[in-house]
Amino acid sequence: MPNTSAGADPTIGIVGLGRLGSALETACQANGTRVVLTASRRGGWAVEAVPDVLVDASAPEAHTEVLDYCATQRVPLIACVSNLTDTQGKALDELAEVVPVVRATNLSFAHYLQVRITEFTAALTTGRFGATTTVRERHPLGKAHRPSATALALADTWAGASGRAVADIADERAGLPVSEHEMTHTWDGEALHVRHHVGSWTVPARGALAAAHWARAAPPGLATMRTVYDDLTARTTT
Template identity: 40%
Template sequence: MPEPVIGVVGAGRLGRAVRTLATAEARVVRLYDPRDTGSWHAVPAPDVILDCSAPALTGPVADLCRDLALPLVECVSGHSGEQLERLSALGGRTTVVLAHNLSLGNYLQTRALRCVADVLVTMERAGLKGVVPEAAILERHPVTKAHRPSATAQTLAREWSQYTGSPAADVASLRSGPAVSDHEVRLVWAGQALTVAHAVHSLDAAAAGAIGVADWAAGRSHGTYTVHEVFDHMMAAMASRPSAGGHAEEHKAAHTAAQAEAHAAVGERP
């Protein structure tokens, strides 16, 4: 079965990284000029759209996906409430993935935070006092980052509040230093602290994740998902694979298949 043809909207760093990686993997890519939305319908239709542009183009991108019934991986953050409602409505017609962060590391960071929160809440319910710490989120991006706090930082804060019932004490932003980003969750008790941190040094990580998520979205009919829900679906599919048994060749084949799926899902392409 041929790999899905990917349509890329956006000429910024992420859009370029996606195009470079997809081309290196001999993928077919259709380019949509963000400066000329009127030409978009003349581009041969891909199987899925990756929007790496800006919030201002949310409307035209949604219209394109609605008109052509194309799945959308929305890699843009900083949407207004109205724009998010429009994307949610689009999910009634086709697949929409809201991808605030496409990297494997952030997915694991979030899962680790949930695990920590689960342990602490269990201890609190057992009667231990003061086990749920003060939490703060710190995110760093270069000065070119348009808005603050980042969507990733806001999501981490929501995760903590959802799983512990305690809001983050602060969500702080720093605009300095090199590309790409750092996100830290700092948990502080009296006399000790724990930091759950993730750093991205290259947009290749996000580009690999974007292509894997695009492949997943291309096989769905409709619905609105977060990128972490997509990763959860991928992990569930991997976990449900039958055992390879005792035969070396069967084991090797299953291992290779699992690696290939993980490769596409979580961004080990670079």
Template identity: 80%
Template sequence: MPETPAAGGRTIGIVGLGRLGSAVRAVCRADGTRVCLTASRRTGWLAEAVPDVLIDASAPEAHPDVLDYCAGHRVPLVACVSNLSDTQWKALAELAATVPVVRATNLSFGHYLQARIAEFTAAYATGRFDPVTTVRERHPLGKAHRPSATALALAGTWAAASGREVADIADERSGLPVSEHELTHTWDGESLHVRHHVGSWTVPARGALAAADWARAAAPGLVTMRTVYDDLTARNRT
């Protein structure tokens, strides 16, 4: 692999060329971002230069190589693989001592807003207005993990903000790409549904590039997409 940084402009490395990785590559092509490194099971690692940021959209099996590359070349990482083992999550946190690492359970801005709405609801729905809260998620057939990492994250957000666990997490495998996640609050005779639907892989791909832009200028440390979007939206308001 090359030791020389890429010259001029923003550069991205992509590990994993499945649905998300291919979408990131297409978005880079559309907006003129140079992809100077790709890696996949079929081609191996192909690198013209060291990228500014590496986006990992692969699988847990590639994790050791990804961490070794980022540590060896001091490259920030956007980690989009959600089904890592506890040991791998620990290794990711150790990498963050030397480079910026974004743990991207869900990359979309809509999910960020959905989580913020859950926190807002928790602040007001207390006492006599305490709801029964549930999470529903839908992915197409073939989605490996049930429930999804995003559904678990939504449930965790509600529990942290309200002090109450969700009553149920329902998972469904049907329909079209990419996903739906819904938080439902039920009172006596009424309910509130906060549903987020993603219909194109371009949506998380653009989120991955937003995270890469953020990580490119960040200090070492481990953050989530919540921190990235908090920072980016704060900049927009100033």
């Protein structure tokens, strides 16, 4: 568990000013968190000071530059770019040897609860109570890749917890922002649906801020949002 004596809000750097990066910048302005670095493809890097934590909401093409900056300045990283190559994933592992790195496939708290529910369900649906399990995800038109990283992570969570692969992963490109992810467990004559819907980019922006607070005081190492929320929820119950 990281040291929680850091005091004031961390200063933030934001790489990528698309939908998530812009929402994070707005969230920081709303709660008085200082953004001391921004970087975008069009505007380049604008650095007022070295941030306490850097949030990468850009694209795989910027990955090397982001990791070089964090390694040189010893800045914790919240890595929100989901469609990284295996080589880029290994580079994150190497960075985590010197600074805290949170690999954030999905930033929202309710998704964390969906993962915990998936694990709980897997523990109970064995033997005669075994279910057929599927994953469905929906994003608006223009989503860069399919299935989404979150859908694949949910399938991996189910397989790891139950020892059984999901029967299908369905992806849909339609509707309004931001996303839906649904786990369906089916038995003879009944089904259980656990659906998580996000309707605003403010939601993942809040998650990125929570991760930044956590990472600021964390030791070097690779973590996930599961680690972050496990720790933060444990603090509220002790």
